[in-house]
Amino acid sequence: MRYAFIWAACAIVGALGGGVAAVFYLTLQTGVSGWGHQVNVNGWRSDWLIGTEAADPYTRAWVALYGLFALRRTEAVYFIKAKDEKGERLTEKCDYRLETGPLPGKWWSFTVYDRTGYLPKNDDGHLTFDATNAAASGGSEGPWSTILSSRQPEKDGESWISTRNAGSFDVTMRIYQPDPQFLAEPEQHLIGPKISKLSCQGEAE
């Protein structure tokens, strides 16, 4: 009889622990995290199974929480980077330069999201850097760069994405209608854009 209570307690504690562990694991993730098919190019992380029936439960749950209605890779691929080139967490307290060359798809964009996956709540009107405004500012061949900052850059006309009210943030890179060769060998056909820290609040650049 005594062991029946102990076994029941084991079941209850185990069940609670399993549920809490699942939620805790997902809330700790700063990027896509699944069992396999992970792609990591210079810290830009993706999972090639996003949106497909082959996605594992971790990937599918992560997508539901942080990227609902994400497309499968033949139409669009999503990369997330939450750290700079030195491996330090991206934060609105610092300014960064994002540099990229041509990307292997028909159209691309970079967007800043806060830790919960939403656009930062600011009215600066600079939410993204994309192929359209890159072509308008620096030609169609690249390379291009943009500033990630909570303040408008002093240099007149410089491209920037506002990180004001973003807190600890990540950058999502979307590549639409990606090239087939890139999908087959992502590490060989993508040069991961760099995010370099310029300065932080209270520091000289």
Place this chain on the structure above:
Amino acid sequence: MNIFARKKLVGFVIFVAAFAATHFLVLFALPYIIEDKAISLLESKGVKFNTWYAAPRVEPEVQPVVRASPDLSYALCLIDLSDGPMQISAPKADNYGSLSVFDGNTDNAYVGSLMGSGTLSITVYKGDMPTIEAGEPVQVHSNQVVALVRRLAPTAPLFEESASLVSQSVCAPLKQ
């Protein structure tokens, strides 16, 4: 192994089994729960089933779902397959665009390009394939799924242009 050690082992096995079962139950259920909540949220904002809805431009104050892209215009149709298959179509255009269908567990059941000329049509169904189709057949596993049109719209004029195409789109029961 004595009887006490055996009973402790049984307790440990029960703990591990309960842990694993609940862990994966939560992971499997979460996508269904979140998509269901997203559909309920959209309904509460006046989005009706089986009708295309042109979403307002994505801005910091207007974010219907996580990681919405401010470069795109979105139109969506909440599809209810309780009464049979649905016909979905959207006009193609010069700029990048796609028509996609998401199953109840958030899987991207279908995606097709909206670049070019003409109209892209699909038939969304659950269960047996309908005898009459209007475009490519797309099988899903849930009664309530979501069709989504994304179009490239990084500027206000392009957004207005994209939004104007919603009235030419179809989301209606398939006539059999």
